[in-house]
Amino acid sequence: ADTKVYRASTTAPVNIAVVKYWGKRDAKLNLPTNSSLSVTLSQNDLRTLTTASCSSSYTGDDSLLLNGEPSDISGARTQACFRELRARRAALEAADDSLPKLSTFPLRIVSENNFPTAAGLASSAAGFAALVQAIANLYELPDSPSELSLIARQGSGSACRSLFGGYVAWRMGEKEDGSDSMADLVAPASHWPSMRALILVVSAAKKGVSSTSGMQQTVATSGLFKERIANVVPANMALMEDAIKNRNFPQFAEVTMRDSNSFHATCADTYPPIFYMNDVSKAAIRAVEAINAQAGKTVAAYTFDAGPNCVVYYQEEDAATVLGAFAPILATAEGWKAASAANNTVK
Numbered sequence: 001a002d003t004k005v006y007r008a009s010t011t012a013p014v015n016i017a018v019v020k021y022w023g024k025r026d027a028k029l030n031l032p033t034n035s036s037l038s039v040t041l042s043q044n045d046l047r048t049l050t051t052a053s054c055s056s057s058y059t060g061d062d063s064l065l066l067n068g069e070p071s072d073i074s075g076a077r078t079q080a081c082f083r084e085l086r087a088r089r090a091a092l093e094a095a096d097d098s099l100p101k102l103s104t105f106p107l108r109i110v111s112e113n114n115f116p117t118a119a120g121l122a123s124s125a126a127g128f129a130a131l132v133q134a135i136a137n138l139y140e141l142p143d144s145p146s147e148l149s150l151i152a153r154q155g156s157g158s159a160c161r162s163l164f165g166g167y168v169a170w171r172m173g174e175k176e177d178g179s180d181s182m183a184d185l186v187a188p189a190s191h192w193p194s195m196r197a198l199i200l201v202v203s204a205a206k207k208g209v210s211s212t213s214g215m216q217q218t219v220a221t222s223g224l225f226k227e228r229i230a231n232v233v234p235a236n237m238a239l240m241e242d243a244i245k246n247r248n249f250p251q252f253a254e255v256t257m258r259d260s261n262s263f264h265a266t267c268a269d270t271y272p273p274i275f276y277m278n279d280v281s282k283a284a285i286r287a288v289e290a291i292n293a294q295a296g297k298t299v300a301a302y303t304f305d306a307g308p309n310c311v312v313y314y315q316e317e318d319a320a321t322v323l324g325a326f327a328p329i330l331a332t333a334e335g336w337k338a339a340s341a342a343n344n345t346v347k
């Protein structure tokens, strides 16, 4: 009998949205209320490395080791990813009898983040993207990154965007079964090679309200949210795609900052309100404004996800200005972690 261990590895980087996904129209399938757009960071910086293996010699159930610890994979989202990938492999095996029946073997997944999971940085995007890509590689699936993004989306919405490097849109789609809610490449990283991201770890505390429950509360109770999805996001998506196409940093930056502000405003508009940013986050906003005022043009853009940590986008030619301005703050201010600030290049 074939007792060989089949194995494949991959890495997937973190992505940071510049037009935010916030709101689900279908919580089971992770279908969003709006399209979103992100920048994928470099593989060398914040990423998940995942190895998937399977063998007829493996006993027990599927398993996942995350940063050396056994991790619960019984959740519906993780199970959906395993199920979809197995079904695709099983279809290949049904069509070609010479293929080993990998779809019937237990899976063992080993995953490592090269950044602290406890630091409050979104790790689910890179995690689910790497999980899906590693198993797809193991199963030798012919599916394109956009097709795989349909599966990663079911693990964590934002994960669908980490299947691509560079500038990536997640189109919300219209269909009820989610078959058109997938990611596509707006531009590769090479289109705008000077783009950089500075990650400021403001607080190592875990986020107070999970993205799933924060979204649910926002959709249910915020009036401002209706305006955001009807008008603000569609306008921001168009402006952002245009800014990227033309490598127009001031436009990229303004839309990034406005969209982050809009997203956090809808959170503050829920009842009871949700606050992800703290006083140190707000100081980062003021610091970016001061940098831009001093430069006499827009050279830096802040954005915040569902937590207090700040990501600052800038271009390499402005590195001295931007990093120089943050250096004294990083060195002195309480709440800032100089050691965790990384200069990330986009993939």
Ligand code: PMV
Pocket: 016, 017, 019, 020, 021, 022, 036, 122, 124, 125, 156, 157, 158, 159, 211, 212, 304, 305, 306
């Ligand atoms: O993919 P989730 O469920 O972790 O949600 C991510 C939500 C934001 O990070 C706030 C925005 C985004 O588009 O990534």
